[in-house]
Amino acid sequence: MASGQWIELRLLGVEYHGNETNNQFSMWLTDGFGNPNVWMDTADGIATTGLDDVYYMPIGGHVHMNWGFTSMGIYDVTFEARTYLANGSESISEDFTVRFGVNATDVVPEPGRGLLLMLGLSMLLGRRGRRRIRG
Secondary structure (H helix, E strand, O other), rough: OOOEEEEEEEEEEEEEEOOOOOEEEEEEEEEOOEEEEEEEEHHHHHOOOOOOOOOEEEEOOOOEEEEOOOEEEEEEEEEEEEEEEEOEEEEOOEEEEEEEEOOOOOOOOOOOHHHHHHHHHHHHHHHHHHHHHOO
């Protein structure tokens, strides 16, 4: 890696929720001729050291990445991000998970959102009920 300011995105894990047996994840860019440059791929396991399953991007950069999944279902992909600054300092994020739904039409919203929706509806209905009683 060259000197300067960089962001490192490291793949830590992939959890699959679905009914298929072939459930792999990959992330790649293509060159000007359409050839893939694979940065992350679970088909060969997930590297814990080295440059496999890691993507480097200059701070302030802009990239259109390709994300691939082999099966329909839900994929929880966990990453760690690090920043490397020109002064030599570095910062490491807590692990974070991004959820992808691949043709997953039966996904249930997470409990927090459903609870808020029910609470909002009950308040709205309760408010309408009070208006009828008073009026």
